[in-house]
Amino acid sequence: MKIYYKQIAGLFKSLADENRLKIIFNLAEGKKSVSKIVEETGLSQPLVSHHLKELKHNHIVTTEREGSFVFYQLTEPAIVALINLTNQLVVELSEKGNIFSPPASSPEFPFSAMMEKMMGIFSNLAGEK
Amino acid sequence: MKIYYKQIAGLFKSLADENRLKIIFNLAEGKKSVSKIVEETGLSQPLVSHHLKELKHNHIVTTEREGSFVFYQLTEPAIVALINLTNQLVVELSEKGNIFSPPASSPEFPFSAMMEKMMGIFSNLAGEK
DNA sequence: TTAACATATAAATAGTCATTAATATATTAA
DNA sequence: TTAATATATTAATGACTATTTATATGTTAA
Structure with a gap:
């Protein structure tokens, strides 16, 4: 099987941050809104949005708007x-x-x-x- | 089991570089000297030394001197x-x-x-x- | 000792990244 | 429409990182 060095490095970069790991483990409990993640991780709202953007960019999470809330969930729970x-x-x-x-x-x-x-x-x- | 967020992030950081991944896969073939790695990866000698230092710092590789050569090998081949x-x-x-x-x-x-x-x-x- | 080779380190540069503070956008309720 | 809330974005900052060039250190052979 072909090894995609660049893409692997990219994914590892996404996982190479303590706060992003905390967000991922928080999302492991299920689909959550940004404000819920903010509340449960204790991180600032702009910081959570910033990290979620990074995670979304690497297809680790997907989004779904429900009213004024945006829900994030893990693309691949495994x-x-x-x-x-x-x-x-x-x-x-x-x-x-x-x-x-x-x-x-x-x-x-x-x-x-x-x-x-x-x-x-x-x-x-x-x-x- | 306790989750060591900081240490996990640290390990992922070590793996989040294309050239380090190439070095790791090169070392998957067995114990090698720095010059051998340089030759087989095509990377410059100071760059390889730099990355090996980072890998060693995170216990991904260990070293062993034999004469003027320094051999590196994977701590955990898995x-x-x-x-x-x-x-x-x-x-x-x-x-x-x-x-x-x-x-x-x-x-x-x-x-x-x-x-x-x-x-x-x-x-x-x-x-x- | 000196010469040749292997490896490590230092300095400089450029680029990336995490964080905060402030602001903007989007949605809902009134 | 306006007010309130949820989320995203922007700008500024400092910190870190990958790379190159040059040099230093360590080892062996002569």
């Missing part, structure tokens, strides 16, 4: 699972990079095992250049 | 699988955002199905806040 998986990876990478980390904090299902299992199931995607 | 998965996601998101995309280009195993299957297997990670 993206939250991707971020959860990355959270797992972060924990493991930081442990590998820090010899003082206690092994007890290692997760029950390591990132590598999960990815290998999955790529085994969907073997048409694994190991391709 | 990270390549994560990027492959994201590549899959990119294709689908761009299709969802473009009504003119032909449905024929849809992958055999959609991103959402892969993530759901995996999160089903490792259910301790799915759907948590």
Whole structure:
């Protein structure tokens, strides 16, 4: 399968912001208006609008107007699972990079095992250049 | 499971660069010296060193000196699988955002199905806040 | 030691990005 | 129409980042 470096980098850029991640996790609960997101994340309204615009531009969210409200929702809810998986990876990478980390904090299902299992199931995607 | 927003954003930042992605895929072939990476990616030596430094800082690669050479390798090879998965996601998101995309280009195993299957297997990670 | 090579760093530049404050636009209710 | 609310946009700011050029550091061989 062809690797779209530029587009992957673009998507990762969209996810590479703490506030945008918070917005995505907030939207994981369901479709919400801007003001609801503002209320629940504690971010300013212009800032939320700005980030939603970025997320919309990368097709991570879609919009739907209902009266004076604009509702946003995740285009692909499974993206939250991707971020959860990355959270797992972060924990493991930081442990590998820090010899003082206690092994007890290692997760029950390591990132590598999960990815290998999955790529085994969907073997048409694994190991391709 | 606790969500480390800041660290996730940091890791995504590391992956949000076309040239770093190319370097990571190059390292997916195995441990390599800086000069080898320079040769095979076509990037300048200071630029490669710069990006490797960033990748090392985020524990994505580790180093090992052998004589005058410094070899780099992926800390977690499965990270390549994560990027492959994201590549899959990119294709689908761009299709969802473009009504003119032909449905024929849809992958055999959609991103959402892969993530759901995996999160089903490792259910301790799915759907948590 | 010196010469040659591998890698890292520093300085400079240009571009991007997150944030805030202020303002504009759009919708509904009166 | 006007007032009130929801959302978007603009301008300004500072911070960060990718890249290039030049140089420094580290290692090996002679």
